[in-house]
Amino acid sequence: MWRFLTWRLLQAIPVILxxxxxxxxxxxxxxxxxxxxxxxxxxxxxxxLEAQYRLDQPMIQxxxxxxxxxxxxxxxxxxxxPGRSVNELIFSGLPITAELGLYAMLVAVLIGGLxxxxxxxxxxxxxxxxxxxxxxxxxCMPSFLLGPLLVLIFGIWLDWLPIxxxxxxxxxxxxxxxxxxxxxxxxxxxxxxSGMLEVLSADYxxxxxxxxxxxxxxxxxxxxRGGLLPVITFLGPAFAGLLSxxxxxxxxxxxxxxxxxxxxxxxxxxxxxxxxxxxFLAALIVFFNLLSDVIAAWLNPRLxxxxxxxx
Amino acid sequence: MRVETIPTLVRSCYLASIRxxxxxxxxxxxxxxxxxxxxxxxxxxxxxxxxxSFLISLSVLLIASCSSGPDETRVEQGNREGVLHFGNGAEPxxxxxxxxxxxxxxxxxxxxxxxxxxxxxxxxxxEPGLAAxxxxxxxxxxxxxxxxxxxxxxxxxxxxxxxxxxxxxxxxTPALGNLYNYMLFPVVNAQAFAEGLIEDFSxxxxxxxxxxxxxxxxxxxxxxxxxxxDHYSTFPVHRGTIEAFGSPTDRFSQWARLGNxxxxxxxxxxxxxxxxxxxxxxxxxxxxxxxxxxxAIVFYPTxxxxxxxxxFRDGQLHRTGDIPLDKVPVYLAESPESIExxxxxxxxxxxxxxxxxxxxxxxxxxALAMSLDRELLxxxxxxxxxxxxxxVVPPGTLGYNPPKxxxxxxxxxxxxxxxxxxPNGEGFPSFDILYNTQESHRKIAVAIQQMWAQHLGVAVxxxxxxxxxxxxxxxxxxxxxxxxxxIGDYVDPNTFLxxxxxxxxxxxxxxxxxxxxxxxxxxxxxxxxxxxxxALFEEAERILLEQMPIIPIYTYKSKHLRVPSIQGMxxxxxxxxxxxxxxxxxxxx
Numbered sequence: 001m002w003r004f005l006t007w008r009l010l011q012a013i014p015v016i017l018x019x020x021x022x023x024x025x026x027x028x029x030x031x032x033x034x035x036x037x038x039x040x041x042x043x044x045x046x047x048x049l050e051a052q053y054r055l056d057q058p059m060i061q062x063x064x065x066x067x068x069x070x071x072x073x074x075x076x077x078x079x080x081x082p083g084r085s086v087n088e089l090i091f092s093g094l095p096i097t098a099e100l101g102l103y104a105m106l107v108a109v110l111i112g113g114l115x116x117x118x119x120x121x122x123x124x125x126x127x128x129x130x131x132x133x134x135x136x137x138x139x140c141m142p143s144f145l146l147g148p149l150l151v152l153i154f155g156i157w158l159d160w161l162p163i164x165x166x167x168x169x170x171x172x173x174x175x176x177x178x179x180x181x182x183x184x185x186x187x188x189x190x191x192x193x194s195g196m197l198e199v200l201s202a203d204y205x206x207x208x209x210x211x212x213x214x215x216x217x218x219x220x221x222x223x224x225r226g227g228l229l230p231v232i233t234f235l236g237p238a239f240a241g242l243l244s245x246x247x248x249x250x251x252x253x254x255x256x257x258x259x260x261x262x263x264x265x266x267x268x269x270x271x272x273x274x275x276x277x278x279x280f281l282a283a284l285i286v287f288f289n290l291l292s293d294v295i296a297a298w299l300n301p302r303l304x305x306x307x308x309x310x311x
Numbered sequence: 312m313r314v315e316t317i318p319t320l321v322r323s324c325y326l327a328s329i330r331x332x333x334x335x336x337x338x339x340x341x342x343x344x345x346x347x348x349x350x351x352x353x354x355x356x357x358x359x360x361x362x363x364s365f366l367i368s369l370s371v372l373l374i375a376s377c378s379s380g381p382d383e384t385r386v387e388q389g390n391r392e393g394v395l396h397f398g399n400g401a402e403p404x405x406x407x408x409x410x411x412x413x414x415x416x417x418x419x420x421x422x423x424x425x426x427x428x429x430x431x432x433x434x435x436x437x438e439p440g441l442a443a444x445x446x447x448x449x450x451x452x453x454x455x456x457x458x459x460x461x462x463x464x465x466x467x468x469x470x471x472x473x474x475x476x477x478x479x480x481x482x483x484t485p486a487l488g489n490l491y492n493y494m495l496f497p498v499v500n501a502q503a504f505a506e507g508l509i510e511d512f513s514x515x516x517x518x519x520x521x522x523x524x525x526x527x528x529x530x531x532x533x534x535x536x537x538x539x540x541d542h543y544s545t546f547p548v549h550r551g552t553i554e555a556f557g558s559p560t561d562r563f564s565q566w567a568r569l570g571n572x573x574x575x576x577x578x579x580x581x582x583x584x585x586x587x588x589x590x591x592x593x594x595x596x597x598x599x600x601x602x603x604x605x606x607a608i609v610f611y612p613t614x615x616x617x618x619x620x621x622x623f624r625d626g627q628l629h630r631t632g633d634i635p636l637d638k639v640p641v642y643l644a645e646s647p648e649s650i651e652x653x654x655x656x657x658x659x660x661x662x663x664x665x666x667x668x669x670x671x672x673x674x675x676x677x678a679l680a681m682s683l684d685r686e687l688l689x690x691x692x693x694x695x696x697x698x699x700x701x702x703v704v705p706p707g708t709l710g711y712n713p714p715k716x717x718x719x720x721x722x723x724x725x726x727x728x729x730x731x732x733x734p735n736g737e738g739f740p741s742f743d744i745l746y747n748t749q750e751s752h753r754k755i756a757v758a759i760q761q762m763w764a765q766h767l768g769v770a771v772x773x774x775x776x777x778x779x780x781x782x783x784x785x786x787x788x789x790x791x792x793x794x795x796x797x798i799g800d801y802v803d804p805n806t807f808l809x810x811x812x813x814x815x816x817x818x819x820x821x822x823x824x825x826x827x828x829x830x831x832x833x834x835x836x837x838x839x840x841x842x843x844x845x846a847l848f849e850e851a852e853r854i855l856l857e858q859m860p861i862i863p864i865y866t867y868k869s870k871h872l873r874v875p876s877i878q879g880m881x882x883x884x885x886x887x888x889x890x891x892x893x894x895x896x897x898x899x900x
Contacts, residue, residue, distance in 0.1 A: 032779025083405050
C-alpha cells in the first residue's frame with residue numbers, strides 16, 4: 001500500500017511540471033498582455049511596468065526564476081492586484097470555495113444517491129423513469145440558468161432564502177449549494193443506478209437473502225458497498241471539479257470564492273495568477289484522484305487483496 | 312401547522328437521526344438515502360410516522376431559520392443609520408491613487424482621499440477641496456494654491472504643500488509606472504521628468520512657497536487644469552507611511568492595505584474583504600466633517616449585472632453601477648422612480664483602418680457613415696435610451712456642441728461610393744466588423760451589417776474577439792472596421808479630440824492631418840477665451856468629420872437603479888458624485 005502511494009505521488013510530479021510549463025508559455029503566447037488597456041500606454045510607463053514584473057528578462061530566465069520561487073512555495077505577485085501575492089489571493093478564496101464545494105457535494109450525494117438507488121430497485125418502472133428524467137435535467141440545466149431560477153422562486157417570489165452573499169445571513173448558503181450540486185447529483189444518480197443494477201443480480205446478494213436477512217439490510221449493508229463503487233471513484237474528480245468549476249455560481253450569488261479569481265485572471269492576463277491557480281488546481285485534481293483510488297481500494301476487498309499482493 | 316407541534320417534531324427528528332448511527336461516515340452518507348427509502352416503505356406504522364414527521368420538521372426548521380431575520384431590508388437599515396450601500400461594479404485592483412486605474416477604484420479612492428479641488432455635482436464646476444482658495448496669474452500660467460489650515464491625515468499629521476510636491480514627484484517618477492501620469496503633463500517640465508529626460512524634480516513647475524502655499528506653473532494656460540486636480544493621480548499620499556513600507560516606486564508595497572493605509576479624505580477604510588465588500592466610515596478629524604452627512608459607505612463588487620439588479624430588487628443596494636439593457640423597459644414601465652438615465656461623456660463609434668484600400672479613400676468612409684440609420688438603430692437595438700451621434704465630442708460638454716455635417720442619406724452615400732469606383736457596391740471587397748465579445752456589440756454590428764448591405768450593397772462579415780485579443784488587433788492595425796468607445800477623462804472637448812493627432816497612441820486609425828495637429832497642439836492651448844477655443848475645436852472636428860476616419864454611432868448614457876431616499880447625487884455628464892453632498896432620507900421620518 002505504501003509503495004503504491006509513493007509511486008503515485010512520484011508520478012504526479014512530471015504531470016504538475018508539465019501543467020506549469022504548458023501554462024507558462026501558453027499565457028505568454030496569447031495576444032494582449034497584462035498591461036494592455038483601452039487607453040494608450042506611454043512607452044516609458046510600459047517599460048517601467050515590465051521591469052517591475054521582470055517581464056523584460058528573457059523568457060527562459062523568467063521561467064526558471066518562477067520555478068525557483070514555486071519550490072519555495074511563492075507563487076509571485078499578482079499583476080491585477082498590485083500589493084497582493086497570488087498565495088494570498090488563493091488562500092482568501094479557497095476556504096469559501098471549499099465550503100461551497102463540500103455542501104454541493106453533500107447535496108449531490110444525498111439527492112443523487114437516493115434517486116439512483118431508488119430507481120435501481122424497480123428498473124424500467126415509473127419509479128425508475130421519474131428520477132432518471134430528473135437527473136437528466138440536472139445534468140443538462142446549466143447553473144447560470146438554474147441559479148437565477150432558484151433565486152426567482154425561493155428568493156424573490158416566496159422570499160424564504162437570501163438571494164446573494166455568503167455567510168452574511170442564515171440560509172444564504174442553501175441556494176448556491178443546490179445550484180452547484182445539481183449537475184453532480186444527476187451524474188451520481190445515473191452512476192449509482194447502473195452500479196446497483198449490476199450488483200443486485202450478483203450471487204452474494206442471493207446468498208444474503210437466502211440467509212434470511214431482511215431486505216433493508218441486504219440493500220444497505222451488502223448491495224450498496226459494491227453498487228456505489230463507481231460513485232466513490234467519481235467523487236474525487238468531482239470534488240476537484242467543484243472547486244475549479246464554481247465560477248458561475250460564485251458570480252450569480254456574489255460569493256467571494258476562488259473561481260472568480262481564476263476567471264478574472266484569464267481575462268486580465270494576470271500571468272502569475274493564471275499560473276498559480278492552474279498549478280494549484282492541478283495539484284488538487286491529482287490529489288483527489290489518488291484519494292478516490294485509495295477509498296475504492298478500501299471499499300473493494302478484491303482490489304485491497306491485489307494491493308497487498310503487489311506490496 | 313401549529314407552533315406547539317414543533318418541539319415534538321424536533322425531538323422525533325433527533326431520534327430518527329440517532330437510530331441510524333454509523334461508524335463509517337462515508338458509507339453512512341450513501342446508506343442514508345436508502346434507509347429513508349426502506350423506512351418509508353416499511354410495514355411498521357410508527358416508523359413511517361417518524362419518517363414523515365422527520366421530513367416535515369426538517370422543512371419547518373429550514374423555513375423557520377430562513378425567515379427568522381428582521382423584516383427590515385439592508386437599504387432601510389442603511390437609511391436609518393446613514394450607511395450607503397453602493398453597487399461598485401468590480402473588485403478594486405488596489406487603493407494606491409498613483410497605481411490603480413478604473414471606475415470602481417475611483418469610487419472608493421474618492422471617499423478616502425482628496426485633492427486640491429472637488430467638484431459641485433450639480434454644475435461640475437470646481438470648488439475648494441484641500442485648497443481653500445487659489446490665485447491665477449494674468450497670463451493664466453501660474454496658479455497659487457492656499458491650502459486649508461486645519462486639514463490633517465488620518466493619523467493626525469497636518470497636510471502641507473510639501474505633501475503635494477512629494478506626491479507629484481512620486482506620481483511622475485518613471486519607475487512607478489503610473490498609467491495616469493499624463494494628467495500632470497500641463498505642468499512645466501512634468502512630461503520631461505516622467506520620460507526620464509530630466510532627473511531633478513526641482514526643475515518641474517511645482518514650488519512650495521510656505522507650509523500652506525503651493526505654486527504650480529503651466530506650459531500653457533490650460534483652462535481645464537483645475538478639473539485635473541480632482542483626478543486621483545494628482546492626489547497627495549502620505550510620505551511617512553509609504554516610506555515605512557519600502558520604496559515609493561514599489562508596486563508591490565503593502566502601504567495601501569487595510570490597517571496600513573493613511574488617508575486624507577472624508578472617510579477612512581475600516582473593512583476590506585476581497586470580492587465581498589469594502590467599508591469606509593466617516594472620519595471625524597476631516598477638516599470639513601461637519602458637512603459630511605453619511606456615516607459610512609459599503610462598496611460591493613457587483614460584476615454580474617443581473618445579480619446586481621436582483622440585489623437591488625431585494626433591498627440590498629441603494630444604487631447600482633449599471634442596469635442590464637433588457638431590464639430598462641421593464642423599470643421604465645413599472646417603477647420609473649427607481650431608474651435614472653442621464654447623458655454621459657462618452658461616444659460609441661466605429662473606427663476605420665485608413666491605411667488599407669479601399670478605406671484609404673475618404674469618399675468610401677463618408678459613404679459608410681452616411682448610410683447608417685442611427686435613429687432606427689437607437690430605437691430598436693438600443694431600446695431608445697441613448698442618443699444618436701454625428702460627431703465625436705458628446706453634445707453639451709461644458710457648453711460645447713459638435714457641428715452636424717452629415718445626416719442619414721443613403722442616396723448621397725451611394726453617389727459617393729460610385730464616385731470612388733464602386734457603383735451599387737460592385738467590386739467592393741468584403742470586409743469585417745471587429746468587436747469585443749459582448750451581446751450588445753454583436754447586436755449593433757448585425758444591424759449595421761444589414762444597413763450597409765441594404766443601402767450600399769457591400770458584403771460585411773462579423774468578427775468578435777476576447778477583450779485583450781481585440782485590443783492587440785487594434786494596436787497592430789490588423790482590422791478593417793472596429794467598434795470602439797471612449798469615455799472622457801475630464802469635461803472638455805480636448806479629451807476626445809486629442810485622440811486623433813498624428814500617430815497618437817489612441818488614434819489607431821492611421822488618420823493624420825497637419826492643420827488638425829496644429830489646432831490641438833498649438834492654437835487651442837494658446838487661446839485665451841473659451842469662445843475662441845471652442846471655435847478652434849469645432850474647426851478640428853469639422854476636419855475630422857470631413858475625413859471620417861471614425862464613424863460616430865451614439866452618445867453614451869449612464870444608467871442606474873437607485874432608491875428614492877438618496878439625496879444629493881444628481882445625474883450629470885461625468886457620472887460624478889461628491890460624497891459630501893450625499894445624504895439618506897429615513898422613511899420613518
